[in-house]
Amino acid sequence: MIVSFIPILAVDVAGSVAMVVIALLCLNKARRLREMDPANAVFLYLLWISTGFTIFAVSRAFGHILRQFLILTSNAEVWHTIAPYSGSVNTVSFMLVGLITLFFKQSWHINEKILSSRKSLEDTHIKLVDLNQTLEQKVVARTEMLTSSEHKARRIFEQSLDTILVTDEGFKVSEINQAGLALTGYKKGEMLEKKMGLKDFMTKPSEWERIRGLLEVDEYILNEETDFALPNFTQVRVLITGGVDYGAFGCGKTFHFIIKNINDKKQMEQQIAQADKLAALGELSAGVAHEINNPLGIILGYTQLMLKEASGFEEDLKTIEKHVQNCRTVVSDLLTFSRKGSLEKRRLDVARTIDNVIKFLSNHTDFRKVEIWQGPLPRQSLMVYGNEQELAQVIINLIINACHAVGKNGRIEIETGETKDRQVLITVKDDGTGIRKRHFSRLFDPFFTTKPPGQGTGLGLSVGYGIIRRHGGDITARNREKKGAAFTISLPSAPAEEKEGMGRTQGPKGNRRDIQ
Amino acid sequence: MVLSWLFFLPAEVLATQLHVTSEGIITHQVGHLFFLFSMVVLIFTITGKALDTQKGWRLIQYSAIFFILWNLDAIGAHFLDNQIQAVKIENISLGQIRVVTRNGSPVLAWIYYGLKMDHLLCVPAMFFFYRGLSCLVSAQQQATVKKETP
Numbered sequence: 251m252i253v254s255f256i257p258i259l260a261v262d263v264a265g266s267v268a269m270v271v272i273a274l275l276c277l278n279k280a281r282r283l284r285e286m287d288p289a290n291a292v293f294l295y296l297l298w299i300s301t302g303f304t305i306f307a308v309s310r311a312f313g314h315i316l317r318q319f320l321i322l323t324s325n326a327e328v329w330h331t332i333a334p335y336s337g338s339v340n341t342v343s344f345m346l347v348g349l350i351t352l353f354f355k356q357s358w359h360i361n362e363k364i365l366s367s368r369k370s371l372e373d374t375h376i377k378l379v380d381l382n383q384t385l386e387q388k389v390v391a392r393t394e395m396l397t398s399s400e401h402k403a404r405r406i407f408e409q410s411l412d413t414i415l416v417t418d419e420g421f422k423v424s425e426i427n428q429a430g431l432a433l434t435g436y437k438k439g440e441m442l443e444k445k446m447g448l449k450d451f452m453t454k455p456s457e458w459e460r461i462r463g464l465l466e467v468d469e470y471i472l473n474e475e476t477d478f479a480l481p482n483f484t485q486v487r488v489l490i491t492g493g494v495d496y497g498a499f500g501c502g503k504t505f506h507f508i509i510k511n512i513n514d515k516k517q518m519e520q521q522i523a524q525a526d527k528l529a530a531l532g533e534l535s536a537g538v539a540h541e542i543n544n545p546l547g548i549i550l551g552y553t554q555l556m557l558k559e560a561s562g563f564e565e566d567l568k569t570i571e572k573h574v575q576n577c578r579t580v581v582s583d584l585l586t587f588s589r590k591g592s593l594e595k596r597r598l599d600v601a602r603t604i605d606n607v608i609k610f611l612s613n614h615t616d617f618r619k620v621e622i623w624q625g626p627l628p629r630q631s632l633m634v635y636g637n638e639q640e641l642a643q644v645i646i647n648l649i650i651n652a653c654h655a656v657g658k659n660g661r662i663e664i665e666t667g668e669t670k671d672r673q674v675l676i677t678v679k680d681d682g683t684g685i686r687k688r689h690f691s692r693l694f695d696p697f698f699t700t701k702p703p704g705q706g707t708g709l710g711l712s713v714g715y716g717i718i719r720r721h722g723g724d725i726t727a728r729n730r731e732k733k734g735a736a737f738t739i740s741l742p743s744a745p746a747e748e749k750e751g752m753g754r755t756q757g758p759k760g761n762r763r764d765i766q
Numbered sequence: 767m768v769l770s771w772l773f774f775l776p777a778e779v780l781a782t783q784l785h786v787t788s789e790g791i792i793t794h795q796v797g798h799l800f801f802l803f804s805m806v807v808l809i810f811t812i813t814g815k816a817l818d819t820q821k822g823w824r825l826i827q828y829s830a831i832f833f834i835l836w837n838l839d840a841i842g843a844h845f846l847d848n849q850i851q852a853v854k855i856e857n858i859s860l861g862q863i864r865v866v867t868r869n870g871s872p873v874l875a876w877i878y879y880g881l882k883m884d885h886l887l888c889v890p891a892m893f894f895f896y897r898g899l900s901c902l903v904s905a906q907q908q909a910t911v912k913k914e915t916p
Contacts, residue, residue, distance in 0.1 A: 251875040255863040258882050265885020272892040279899035286906045296899065303892065321857060334790060341797040348797075348804035355811050 262318055266311035273307035276300040289364055295357035299350045306343035313340055413509035419502060421447040433511055435481045453477040453485055469494045486513045528715060531696055539584040546581065550574045583709040586716060597744050600632040600666055600674055607645045619658050625665035632666055632674045633744035636721045644717050647710035648678040648737050655682025672743040681734040685727060693727055791848040795841055802837035805830040822901030825894050832891030836884055843881040853878040
């Protein structure tokens with residue numbers, strides 16, 4: 251059968267060219283896909299298969315076009331030589347395409363795993379970002395809370411009126427607040443430099459051993475009273491509460507203490523107790539004195555009557571009279587101590603009263619070679635409302651006591667002043683032996699004396715105490731920092747309008763009186 | 767040493783098999799069958815993965831169908847001329863050929879004449895493959911844009 255060759259030739263040549271062109275276009279598209287998502291295994295698969303198709307199309311086109319060319323140019327023999335090679339390449343190329351195609355399922359699975367892993371990674375990333383943001387928010391919130399808490403704690407630490415003390419495991423000071431520095435009198439740098447511990451504040455080693463024992467056993471102490479020794483050699487009564495802190499975040503073991511200064515409270519309690527005691531003693535003394543005074547009057551009266559007549563017992567009667575008089579003096583003092591009624595009172599210039607007392611004492615033999623120094627006086631007269639005789643008696647008693655304390659060649663200072671709350675102060679100081687601690691609570695007790703028997707009745711201070719209390723004032727005693735004791739009388743100042751026009755002419759300088 | 771001896775002193779290797787010339791066409795036919803088989807697998811894999819719902823993969827399926835048809839065409843043509851030599855072509859002139867069938871059947875000649883224009887199957891196959899890839903590129907671009915748009 252003879253047929254036209256043109257359709258076969260046209261389809262063969264045009265088809266071969268078209269195959270190559272389309273295969274190259276496919277390769278380009280596959281490459282673009284691959285660039286869009288390099289991690290996509292299916293796109294990689296499509297690139298491979300496109301490459302295979304391109305090889306297939308090129309080899310096939312080469313073979314077909316060359317064959318047609320050689321046959322048409324009467325070179326069929328040449329084609330017969332080339333044909334096996336061309337056919338082999340063509341076979342290999344479409345087998346390659348087939349082989350690659352069979353890997354589609356595997357490529358798909360790999361891609362699914364990649365996508366799954368990517369999805370998982372993205373989900374994890376989103377969660378991590380979310381967690382990170384949440385964590386950042388939490389960190390910010392916690393940091394704010396921590397800062398606020400730290401600020402509060404710091405304010406409590408710094409503003410506390412009680413001492414807050416932190417020590418290390420060995421009870422050495424590591425932190426102390428301003429109240430603590432004010433209480434102890436040390437500087438923080440000094441404490442840290444000297445490695446001072448709680449022990450160093452204690453007055454007695456035994457007291458420290460007691461407190462440390464409690465801390466070691468119970469790991470806390472609650473309201474333990476003790477005395478702190480201050481750098482100025484004074485003591486202060488304190489109340490300690492504290493406990494152990496085992497710390498956190500790698501911090502070491504520490505001890506935290508809150509120390510409360512109860513010195514003023516204790517002193518006030520002691521003063522109240524003293525006042526109560528003296529009030530009770532006053533009641534008792536008044537009763538006793540009243541009961542004894544009348545019999546003494548009768549004894550004295552009869553003794554004096556008997557002395558008017560000669561009886562041969564004059565010497566004995568005079569002895570009786572003398573001792574009865576002494577007893578009456580004691581009874582009188584007791585009555586003065588406990589007297590509740592009031593004598594005549596008027597406005598007094600304190601400085602003038604002290605002047606009169608010093609003049610009076612200048613004639614006393616005990617005051618020879620004792621220097622009495624009267625401190626500078628205020629510009630305005632210090633006026634009080636009271637009985638001059640009684641107040642003078644109190645001052646005399648204080649000066650006499652001071653004189654006995656200093657002995658010969660001693661010095662007694664008398665100072666006056668006025669406080670802001672309008673209290674006139676009269677202070678009698680000496681440089682004597684001072685007052686023993688254990689005597690403080692009994693100083694104003696009737697019949698309490700440290701003088702040898704026969705040299706004092708022990709009524710001077712108690713009588714003075716009674717007088718001052720009746721004048722609405724107070725009298726206190728203390729040891730001076732260096733040497734000696736100081737007694738301070740505190741009296742309410744007279745109203746200001748009554749003091750007008752009573753300016754002092756005497757200068758403010760001190761006034762020394764040497765009594766010879 | 768052994769390799770050197772084998773290289774420089776070759777001898778007849780009686781263990782190797784001698785190949786006849788018909789092996790070439792059979793290998794070629796097996797290649798076509800393998801290609802056909804891979805295209806069938808591809809079609810079912812795409813369906814199995816439910817990818818045929820996407821236009822791009824559906825077009826690639828069409829491409830595979832055309833490649834199957836092309837393989838059948840090629841196998842048929844090679845079977846007739848190379849394998850059983852039932853048909854042969856003789857060039858008469860530049861524009862005419864004579865299709866000679868062994869049994870003189872004109873139907874077989876016309877069938878062979880049609881099978882010789884196999885590019886009418888493989889070019890559409892490649893074109894569908896190209897269109898499929900183009901659709902996949904477009905879909906990927908849209909997905910990228912959608913992903914980047916907040």
